[in-house]
Amino acid sequence: MGVGKGWEHVVLKLLRGKDFVFTVTGAEDVTDHYRRVRMSDGGLLAAVGGALHPTMWVRLWFQDGGRPHQRAYTLVDPDTAAGTFSLEFALHDGVASDWARAAEPGDTIEATVQGTGFTTPSPAPPRLLVIGDPASLPAINSLLDAHADVPATIWFETQHGSDEELPVRADAGRHELRRVPRDGSALVDRVRAELPELVGDPEQAYVWLACDAATTRTLTGFVRKELGLPKQRVNALGYWRAA
Structure with missing residues (x-):
């Protein structure tokens, strides 16, 4: 029997969510x-067919004290022929992390696909400028995989010592990984100090940004208003909200 998903699911169905x-x-x-x-x-993968794209995500449905609760997660290494993929969870307190900790073979979970999309930057940028953290790591990796020949600089915010072991798919020959320990405004400060020298022509640059909502909002304003990147050269999304 499916879980009750409440009004959010009704809205998604009206928007043709599958x-x-x-x-x-x-x-x-x-x-x-x-x-x-x-x-x-x-x-899922057969149904979306040619619509499968880098950073593609799905909404998972959980029960939290009898109430529906949904969170979005990026598909990791989708294999259309096999009908398989992985999901990765940056663990913290919460119903989604609790489900992931307990997940074992045979468990099922309901999901809805609606609203996901990605536009490949055109013209191609000389370098990808990527800003994220463990919550957006699956999307970062899919972006790097999809643009394997494009150099990239990645500012990656870390919280735990073990975050140094996270599988960022950065190739030392093409990618520069700049880890930034989470400490107040440290990520914002680093990006504001270091990003301008890498932007070059704002019409050619491309910034992909996915952190907590407040950081994403601050850095998006910086990139658009102070560095002058056009809207279509910035892909920004707040992945989570700080408690």
């Missing part, structure tokens, strides 16, 4: 604060 049921096939702890759950897709 529902699927995923089945857990395995899980592993990547670090003590990060867990990967492998899934069979319930027909």
Whole structure:
């Protein structure tokens, strides 16, 4: 029996959201604060077909004290032929992390696909300028995979010591990874100090940004208003809200 999803699901259905049921096939702890759950897709990948794209995400539905609760997660290494993918969870307190910690083969979870999209920057930028944290790591990796020949600089905010072990798919020959320990405005300060020298022509530059909502909002304003990047050269999304 499906979980009750409340008014949010009604709205998504009106917007032509498609529902699927995923089945857990395995899980592993990547670090003590990060867990990967492998899934069979319930027909999702075949249904989306050519619409599969880098950073593609789905909404998972959880029950929290009898109330529906949804969170979005990026597909990791989707395999259309096999009908499989993984989801990765930056663990903290909350119903989604609790589900991920307990997930084992045979468990199922309902999901809705609606609203996801990605436009490849054109013209291609000389360098990807990427800003994120563990919550957006799956999307960062899919972006790097999709633009394997493009150099990139990645500012990656970390919180735990074990975050140094997270699998950022940065190639030392093409990618520069700049880790920034989470400490107040440290990430904002670093990006404001270091990003301008890498932007070059604002019409050619491309910034991909996905952090907590407040940081994303601050840095988006900086990139658009102070560095002069056009709207279509900035992809920004707040992935979570600080408590």
